Structure formats: C-alpha cells, structure tokens
Amino acid sequence: QSVLTQPPSASGTPGQRVTISCSGSSSNIGSNTVNWYQQLPGTAPKLLIYSNNQRPSGVPDRFSGSKSGTSASLAISGLQSEDEADYYCAAWDDSLNGEVFGGGTKLTVL
Amino acid sequence: EVQLVESGGGLVQPGGSLRLSCAASGFTFSSYEMNWVRQAPGKGLEWVSYISSSGSTIYYADSVKGRFTISRDNAKNSLYLQMNSLRAEDTAVYYCARVAAAAGYYFDYWGQGTLVTVSS
Numbered sequence: 001q002s003v004l005t006q007p008p009s010a011s012g013t014p015g016q017r018v019t020i021s022c023s024g025s026s027s028n029i030g031s032n033t034v035n036w037y038q039q040l041p042g043t044a045p046k047l048l049i050y051s052n053n054q055r056p057s058g059v060p061d062r063f064s065g066s067k068s069g070t071s072a073s074l075a076i077s078g079l080q081s082e083d084e085a086d087y088y089c090a091a092w093d094d095s096l097n098g099e100v101f102g103g104g105t106k107l108t109v110l
Numbered sequence: 111e112v113q114l115v116e117s118g119g120g121l122v123q124p125g126g127s128l129r130l131s132c133a134a135s136g137f138t139f140s141s142y143e144m145n146w147v148r149q150a151p152g153k154g155l156e157w158v159s160y161i162s163s164s165g166s167t168i169y170y171a172d173s174v175k176g177r178f179t180i181s182r183d184n185a186k187n188s189l190y191l192q193m194n195s196l197r198a199e200d201t202a203v204y205y206c207a208r209v210a211a212a213a214g215y216y217f218d219y220w221g222q223g224t225l226v227t228v229s230s
Binding site: 032035037043045047088090092096097099100102103104 | 145160170214215216220221
C-alpha cells in the first residue's frame with residue numbers, strides 16, 4: 001500500500017491529452033513539493049517534473065505538472081508512442097522523515 | 111557527465127548479508143545528499159534510505175530500520191548500503207539516486223540499479 005495514491009493504469013491514443021492523478025496528505029504533498037519520474041520498460045527511473053511543475057532540460061513541454069492542496073497531477077499532451085512507460089509521483093513526508101512514492105501508473109498508448 | 115554505478119548485488123540466503131556500493135563520478139560527490147531506492151520485481155518504487163552530504167544525517171524506511179545501514183566515503187566518491195538479516199521481501203533492484211543541489215528536494219540522477227535476490 002503506497003502512501004501516495006495513483007491510478008494503476010491510464011491510456012490514450014496518439015495526439016490525445018492524458019492526465020495522471022496523485023493523492024496524498026498534509027504531511028507529504030500538502031507541505032512539500034511533488035516530483036514525477038518516468039520509467040521506460042527495463043530502465044532506471046528518470047526525473048520528469050520537479051518542484052510541482054518544473055521540467056528538467058530535455059523534457060518536452062508536452063509534459064506538465066500541477067499541485068493543489070494534497071493532490072497533484074501530471075498531464076501529457078500530444079501523446080506519442082514513446083510516452084508508454086510507468087509514471088511515479090513522489091514527495092518528502094515530514095511524518096515519516098522519508099521520500100514517499102505513488103504506486104505508479106502504467107501508461108498505454110493505444 | 112554525471113554517473114552513478116551500483117554494484118554488489120547477487121543471490122543471498124534469507125538471514126544473510128550483502129553490501130551494495132554506488133560509485134559516483136562527474137560531480138563533486140561530497141556536496142550532494144544521496145538515497146537508496148528499491149523496486150521489487152513487477153512492483154513500484156520504494157524509498158529505502160537517505161544520507162546527507164557529510165553523512166551526519168541519516169534516515170531509513172521502517173521496513174529496513176535496524177537491518178540496513180547507509181554510509182558514504184566522500185574521499186572515494188562512494189555510497190554504500192550494508193544489508194543484514196535479509197528477507198525474501200528485500201528482493202529488488204536497488205538504485206542509488208542523487209538529490210539535486212537546486213532548491214526543492216528531488217532525485218535528478220539515478221544509477222542503473224543492482225539486483226538483490228534473497229532466496230534459499
């Protein structure tokens with residue numbers, strides 16, 4: 001049981017816009033920034049979005065993040081086949097004194 | 111180029127011990143906080159442990175507290191995870207991850223991972 005809650009799966013067709021939600025509590029998302037990681041099949045996770053809505057250099061602007069209260073979301077517009085991956089939200093938890101992750105969302109491009 | 115290379119994984123019997131290493135290069139290792147994160151086969155990411163840049167502050171997930179010990183040698187640009195009293199549920203790929211130096215708290219670089227299998 002993950003501390004942050006994500007839907008286990010999401011899907012869309014090429015060109016579509018999809019969103020992935022991440023729900024937490026006051027001790028994690030409610031008081032700290034949210035980060036998103038993308039994990040392509042068979043590879044290590046890669047930073048996708050940091051500090052709620054910032055993109056590292058090299059990440060296309062098709063990817064965007066937002067946060068409100070104790071929830072956050074990742075949006076992917078202009079969906080492409082190479083976006084098929086697992087996506088994880090994460091945040092520091094002040095009560096646990098550790099990083100907490102969502103259970104991951106497997107994105108399928110139909 | 112920032113590189114994190116884990117090693118030390120392998121097959122170990124329940125109750126056994128293993129020491130993982132993470133060799134860092136391409137950046138000033140002593141200036142960065144580091145973490146271990148694991149991923150059981152077919153499962154999601156689970157944070158394991160954190161260590162500050164000097165090694166003076168350390169945190170553990172409850173699932174490994176008292177059994178795992180994180181440490182670092184800044185002179186050798188290396189991060190370690192000593193794992194004792196291993197259980198089947200510790201079977202996972204273990205990643206080392208660097209905390210970004212910029213404002214905010216996030217993992218900007220990850221290693222490729224090393225697989226630990228606990229089985230008799």
